[in-house]
Amino acid sequence: MAFLKPYCVFMFMVLFSSYVITLSVADRPNVFSKFPSYWGGGGDDSNEGNGGFGGGGGGDDSNEGNGGFGGGGGYNGGYSSLFPGFYENSCPQVDDIVMSVLEQAISRQPRTAAALLRLQFHDCFVQGCDASILLDDSSTIASEKRSNANRNSIRGFEVIDEIKSKLEQACPQIVSCADIVALAARGSVVLSGGPNWEVPLGRRDSRTASLSASNNNIPPPNSTLQNLIALFNRQGLGEVDLVALSGSHTIGVARCVSFKQRLYNQNGNDQPDETLEINYFNNLKSVCPRSGGDNIISPLDYSSPTKFDNAYFQLIILGKGLLNSDQVLLTQNTRTMELVQSYAEDASLFFEDFASSMVKMGNISPLTGYNGEVRKNCRFIN
Numbered sequence: 285m286a287f288l289k290p291y292c293v294f295m296f297m298v299l300f301s302s303y304v305i306t307l308s309v310a311d312r313p314n315v316f317s318k319f320p321s322y323w324g325g326g327g328d329d330s331n332e333g334n335g336g337f338g339g340g341g342g343g344d345d346s347n348e349g350n351g352g353f354g355g356g357g358g359y360n361g362g363y364s365s366l367f368p369g370f371y372e373n374s375c376p377q378v379d380d381i382v383m384s385v386l387e388q389a390i391s392r393q394p395r396t397a398a399a400l401l402r403l404q405f406h407d408c409f410v411q412g413c414d415a416s417i418l419l420d421d422s423s424t425i426a427s428e429k430r431s432n433a434n435r436n437s438i439r440g441f442e443v444i445d446e447i448k449s450k451l452e453q454a455c456p457q458i459v460s461c462a463d464i465v466a467l468a469a470r471g472s473v474v475l476s477g478g479p480n481w482e483v484p485l486g487r488r489d490s491r492t493a494s495l496s497a498s499n500n501n502i503p504p505p506n507s508t509l510q511n512l513i514a515l516f517n518r519q520g521l522g523e524v525d526l527v528a529l530s531g532s533h534t535i536g537v538a539r540c541v542s543f544k545q546r547l548y549n550q551n552g553n554d555q556p557d558e559t560l561e562i563n564y565f566n567n568l569k570s571v572c573p574r575s576g577g578d579n580i581i582s583p584l585d586y587s588s589p590t591k592f593d594n595a596y597f598q599l600i601i602l603g604k605g606l607l608n609s610d611q612v613l614l615t616q617n618t619r620t621m622e623l624v625q626s627y628a629e630d631a632s633l634f635f636e637d638f639a640s641s642m643v644k645m646g647n648i649s650p651l652t653g654y655n656g657e658v659r660k661n662c663r664f665i666n
């Protein structure tokens with residue numbers, strides 16, 4: 285690299301500081317007492333959204349949205365035709381452009397990092413990593429933005445648009461929207477203090493979307509552990525991937541509607557989820573009423589809501605996971621329980637596994653070669 289862009293310096297600072305934190309977490313068992321009362325999604329001053337969320341996914345065991353694409357449908361059997369140097373000659377500035385837009389967007393609004401990380405998950409679990417989630421409604425498209433998991437919840441599209449328009453100026457019709465999603469997710473993790481990794485590239489963009497696969501493939505927040513494992517298996521992902529990638533919930537927020545069932549009626553008997561730690565439970569009830577307030581947000585990791593670290597796993601061990609899907613990872617005598625414990629103890633193990641699971645998730649059924657297209661505008665097919 286001939287030049288050192290300002291964000292590179294920023295990245296080094298973040299990486300360095302995350303290294304320091306990795307050490308200090310180990311030395312400081314009671315990391316939580318430093319942040320006793322982080323409530324209501326501060327830091328992000330986001331508060332938004334309106335209207336009702338469907339509560340989370342309909343019928344989970346239906347058909348998948350995978351496969352059927354020219355690239356050899358389904359998971360790539362562990363191999364991928366994607367590779368990090370894909371734009372080396374055609375658009376060498378791609379990562380600089382992505383990172384400079386991200387740096388500004390995230391410093392303006394830290395929650396943007398969480399939004400962009402989640403976007404790749406919701407893209408890849410529906411027809412593979414093909415930017416189908418970015419498509420707006422049109423005569424041929426039923427937008428995935430309307431699905432149970434996405435409605436009034438998924439965000440970050442304006443930042444993707446900004447990256448795309450800068451890339452169209454620099455290297456017209458070269459960089460796919462699906463690759464932008466993957467680079468934006470990685471960059472968001474790095475800028476939040478998490479691990480860095482090389483992103484395999486060369487995905488192309490779909491000419492279709494699947495609202496039904498978005499409803500069926502993305503797990504709802506009240507999922508059981510069996511349900512989570514099944515939905516990840518369907519994508520070629522295992523229990524390490526499930527637990528490591530759930531660690532994404534170390535940043536960002538959830539709406540009251542996504543965890544309300546745990547507070548008031550966990551099993552249809554008007555009782556709360558007994559795995560909730562009592563003080564945490566009382567705090568959550570004070571921000572998430574039994575009726576109404578569906579769009580009030582709470583941090584997924586209240587101890588460090590904008591920092592990518594392993595506090596999420598430490599909180600789960602204390603009974604302070606926000607979503608049912610977070611807390612059930614600790615189910616007794618399971619492989620997932622052991623993984624939660626390992627990641628809570630060892631931030632660098634979490635970082636390593638997270639990075640490799642992100643690459644694996646990013647390899648789900650990409651369109652390559654002559655399949656799909658490179659969209660000019662990420663919201664519409666060409």
Ligand code: HEM
Nearest residue numbers: 398399402405437503504505529532536537538539542609
């Ligand atoms: C394991 C199954 C998962 C479930 C059930 C789940 C569910 C959810 C729910 C319900 C929310 C809050 C949405 C809302 O209330 O508006 C959320 C937020 C989030 N999820 Fe997940 N998630 C899962 C896995 C993942 C994965 C694999 C990633 C990324 C690789 C991810 C990244 C995020 C992030 C970063 C946020 C915060 C978004 C924001 O602040 O805008 N999640 N998730």
Ligand SMILES: *[C@@H]1O[C@H](CO)[C@@H](O)[C@H](O)[C@H]1NC(C)=O
Nearest residue numbers: 338339340504506507508550
């Ligand atoms: C999850 O929530 C949905 C929607 O509210 C509900 O229909 C479903 O029964 C719940 N699932 C579980 C396991 O509680």
